[in-house]
Amino acid sequence: xxxxxxxxxxxxxxxxxxxxxxxxxxxxxxxxxxxxxxxxxxxxxxxxxxxxxxxxxxxxxxxxxxxxxxxxxxxxxxxxxxxxxxxxxxxxxxxxxxxxxxxxxxxxxxxxxxxxxxxxxxxxxxxxxxxxxxxxxxxxxxxxxxxxxxxxxxxxxxxxxxxxxxxxxxxxxxxxxxxxxxxxxxxxxxxxxxxxxxxxxxxxxxxxxxxxxxxxxxxxxxxx
Numbered sequence: 001x002x003x004x005x006x007x008x009x010x011x012x013x014x015x016x017x018x019x020x021x022x023x024x025x026x027x028x029x030x031x032x033x034x035x036x037x038x039x040x041x042x043x044x045x046x047x048x049x050x051x052x053x054x055x056x057x058x059x060x061x062x063x064x065x066x067x068x069x070x071x072x073x074x075x076x077x078x079x080x081x082x083x084x085x086x087x088x089x090x091x092x093x094x095x096x097x098x099x100x101x102x103x104x105x106x107x108x109x110x111x112x113x114x115x116x117x118x119x120x121x122x123x124x125x126x127x128x129x130x131x132x133x134x135x136x137x138x139x140x141x142x143x144x145x146x147x148x149x150x151x152x153x154x155x156x157x158x159x160x161x162x163x164x165x166x167x168x169x170x171x172x173x174x175x176x177x178x179x180x181x182x183x184x185x186x187x188x189x190x191x192x193x194x195x196x197x198x199x200x201x202x203x204x205x206x207x208x209x210x211x212x213x214x215x216x217x218x219x220x221x222x223x224x
Contacts, residue, residue, distance in 0.1 A: 020062065020066075020071055021070070021071065021074075024062065024071060024074040024075060024078070025074060027055070027059075027074075027078050028074050028077050028078050028081075030044065031045075031077075031078040031081035031082050032077075032081050034081060034082065035081040035082070035083075035084070035119075041082075041084065041085060045082055045085050047085055047087065052085065056079075056082070056094075058075075059075040059078050059079050060075075060079070060093060060094065060097055062074075062075040063075045063076055063079070063097055063098075063101065064097055069106045069108060069109055072101070072104075072106075072109050072112075073108050073109060073112050076098065076101065076109065076112040076113055076116050077112055077115075077116070079094060079098065079116055080112070080115055080116030080117075080119045080120075081119070083116070083119035083120045083125055083131075084119075084124075084125055084126075086120070086127070086131075087127065088127065088130050091120070091127070091130070091131060091134060092134065095117070095120065095131060095134045095135055095138060096134075096138045098113050098116055098117050098120075099113075099117065099135055099138040099139065099140045099143065100138075101113035102114065102117075102140070102143045102144070102147070103143060107154060107157060110147075110157055111156070111157060111160060114157070114160040114161055114163075114164050115160060117135060117140070117164055118160070118163060118164050118167055120132075120135070121135065121164065121167040121168055121171060122167060128167070128171050129171045129172070129173075132167065132168045132171040132172040133171075133172050133173055133175070135168055135172075136168060136172050136175050136177050136178060137175075137177075139177070140164075140168065141165075141168070141175075141177050141178050141181035141183055142177070142180070142181040144161050144164060144165040144168075144181075144183075145165070145181045145182060145183060145186045147161045148161050148162060148165065148186055148190075148197065149186065151195075155196055155197065155200065158196075158197045159197065159200060159207070162187075162190060162197065162201070162207070162211065163207070163210065165183060165186070165187070165214070166187065166210045166211050166213070166214035167210075167214075169183055169187065169214040169215075169217055169218050170210075170213055170214050170217045171217075174221045178218070178221075183218055184215065184218040184219065187211055187214050187215045187218060188215055190211060191208070191211050191212065191215060
């Protein structure tokens with residue numbers, strides 16, 4: 001996978017994409033502030049407002065259609081910062097699109113998609129359970145296990161992939177897709193300190209604790 005997840009030169013800017021770069025950079029800064037400022041988030045990105053809908057539509061369109069990986073990264077970052085504004089009624093397209101980016105050929109895009117999805121599945125997001133179930137529905141379990149088991153994947157991608165997998169495993173309901181993806185086997189492998197990622201996990205107490213919690217949740221559902 002390393003041969004795929006490498007730095008990709010940005011596509012030549014068309015007039016439209018060139019014009020989008022500065023607005024997307026500014027939007028990234030605003031959404032970064034809104035992530036930790038509930039008043040700003042409610043004022044500028046009020047759920048249901050037309051302005052908020054237009055902003056989200058722009059970001060999703062860039063993620064889906066742009067061939068410039070730098071624009072994709074900016075848009076994915078912003079969507080991640082806005083993770084708390086999405087509800088069960090409107091998270092379907094967002095999560096589906098982010099999960100699809102986990103198979104992108106550019107490592108930077110994959111990394112930011114992993115980080116953004118974690119913001120949907122982390123404890124701080126009160127819809128983390130619903131978001132995690134939706135990720136599994138869109139095949140995230142299989143994609144993450146593949147990323148973690150590929151010996152050519154970069155360690156930093158695998159670490160973020162393991163964190164996301166553990167977040168999902170600790171919150172999602174029983175699902176046949178999780179069993180088929182062999183998530184339990186994957187997490188247990190890294191706790192046994194197998195391979196480069198397993199060694200890394202053993203040296204990071206917080207990550208080891210997260211993986212242990214995920215394994216307990218998986219065993220509860222899938223080994224009985």
